[in-house]
C-alpha cells in the first residue's frame with residue numbers, strides 16, 4: 001500500500017515536473033487583457049506578451065498602428081476608423097469625430113452651442129449632455145459613449161483577429177483631468193463594446209509606465225503631451241508604487257495643426273508673390289494643405305523639404321478659364337522654426353505653471369516624458385531639453401507611449417509573469433487643470 005502510494009506520488013510529482021518544465025517550452029499563453037487608448041483624434045490597442053515581456057501594438061487591416069477616432073453612419077452600416085474617415089468628405093453631417101471632448105461631460109447650453117458651431121455635424125443638448133444628430137437610416141440621436149463604443153469594438157475585433165482568442169477584458173486610459181463621471185461614461189462605452197474594464201489609468205501615468213518608470217528609482221516625472229490640437233502637461237509624483245498627479249496645466253488651442261497653419265499661410269503668400277494671386281479653389285487649398293502637412297513631417301527628419309503642388313489660379317478675368325500652374329517652393333527647417341517661434345515658446349508656459357503649483361524646482365524633475373506626434377519636432381525637444389538642462393525621454397514612439405503603458409498595466413492585471421509593480425493611482429479629486437489660451 002505504502003509502495004503504491006509512493007509510486008502514485010512519484011507519478012504525480014513527475015507529471016507536475018513535466019508540466020513545470022513543459023511550460024518553459026510551450027508557447028506562452030495568449031494575452032487575454034488588452035490595453036486601449038481611446039484618443040480624441042486617434043485610438044490604439046496593444047497587448048503585453050508575458051513570455052517575452054514585450055508590448056505589441058496591434059495594427060488594423062492595413063497594418064496601421066492607430067486608427068482615426070472617426071465614426072461614420074450610412075443607411076446600411078456604421079464605419080469606424082479609416083473607413084469612417086474616408087467617408088468624411090462625402091458624408092460630413094453623419095461623420096462624427098472628437099466625441100471624446102463630449103463624453104460624460106455636463107454642459108451649459110451656451111457652451112454646447114458654441115462647441116457645436118465648430119463641427120460639420122449637429123450636436124444637440126440632452127439635458128446638459130451632448131448628443132449627435134445623425135440622419136442615415138432615419139434620424140437618430142447617438143451619444144458620445146456610443147461613438148466611443150464603435151471605436152472600441154473595432155479595436156477589440158482587431159485584437160481578436162490578431163490573437164485568435166476572444167477578448168472580453170481591458171484596461172483603458174483617460175486624460176488625468178477626467179472627473180468620475182467622464183470616467184464612468186468611458187467605462188460605459190467599453191461595456192457597450194462587450195468589454196469589461198479592469199482598471200482606468202491616467203494617460204500621463206501610462207506614458208511614464210511605457211518608460212518603465214513605475215519600476216525605476218524616480219520620484220518626480222513631468223509628462224508633456226502635445227498632440228494635433230492640444231497641449232497637456234502633468235506633474236507626477238511617485239511614492240512607493242503609487243503615482244500621484246500633483247499638478248496639471250495645458251493649452252487646449254495649441255498643437256500640430258497650428259504649426260501647419262503657419263506653414264500654409266506662408267505658402268499662400270509665396271503663391272501670391274510668384275503668380276500675383278492666391279489660390280481660391282477649394283480643391284487647390286485642400287491639396288496645398290496636404291502638401292504642407294507632408295512637408296512639416298519631412299522637416300522633423302530632414303533640414304529641408306520641397307513643396308510641389310499643381311494649382312489652377314483665377315487670374316482676374318471672371319469669364320476666362322483658370323490658369324494651371326505648378327507651384328514649387330523650398331522650405332527649410334529654420335524657416336519652419338521662425339514661423340512658429342512664438343507658438344513653440346508657449347509650450348513652456350504650462351510647464352512653468354505645473355512646477356509652481358507642485359512647488360518643485362525644475363532641477364528636481366527626475367524624468368521628462370514626451371507624448372504626442374508634435375513632440376517629434378526637433379526644436380520643441382530642444383526647448384524642453386534646454387529648460388530642464390537634460391534630455392527628455394524619447395525612446396518610445398510618442399504616438400504609442402500611452403497605449404504601450406496601458407498594455408503593461410493590462411499585462412499586470414492579466415497576471416503576466418514575471419510579476420511587475422503595478423502603478424496604482426491616487427485619485428486626484430480636488431485637482432483642477434489650469435488652461436491657457
Ligand SMILES: *[C@@H]1O[C@H](CO)[C@@H](O)[C@H](O)[C@H]1NC(C)=O
Pocket residue numbers: 075076077137138
Ligand atoms: C435601420 O433602422 C431600423 C429601425 O430602427 C432597424 O430595424 C434597421 O436594423 C436599421 N438598419 C440598419 C442597416 O442599420
Ligand SMILES: *[C@@H]1O[C@H](CO)[C@@H](O)[C@H](O)[C@H]1NC(C)=O
Pocket residue numbers: 127128
Ligand atoms: C436632467 O438633469 C437633472 C440634473 O442632472 C436631473 O435632476 C433631471 O432628472 C434630468 N431630467 C431628465 C428629464 O432627464
Ligand SMILES: *[C@@H]1O[C@H](CO)[C@@H](O)[C@H](O)[C@H]1NC(C)=O
Pocket residue numbers: 180181184
Ligand atoms: C460612477 O460609477 C460608480 C460605480 O458604478 C458609482 O458608484 C458612482 O456614483 C458613479 N459616479 C458618477 C459621478 O457618475
Ligand SMILES: *[C@@H]1O[C@H](CO)[C@@H](O)[C@H](O)[C@H]1NC(C)=O
Pocket residue numbers: 291294295298304305306307308
Ligand atoms: C517628403 O519625403 C519623401 C521621402 O523622402 C518625399 O517623397 C516627399 O516628396 C517629401 N515631401 C515634401 C513635401 O518634401
Ligand SMILES: CC(=O)N[C@H]1CO[C@H](CO)[C@@H](O)[C@@H]1O
Pocket residue numbers: 211212213216367391392393394
Ligand atoms: C535620455 C533619457 O533621459 N533617458 C532615460 C529614459 O528612461 C530610462 C528609464 O527607463 C532612463 O534609464 C534613461 O536614462
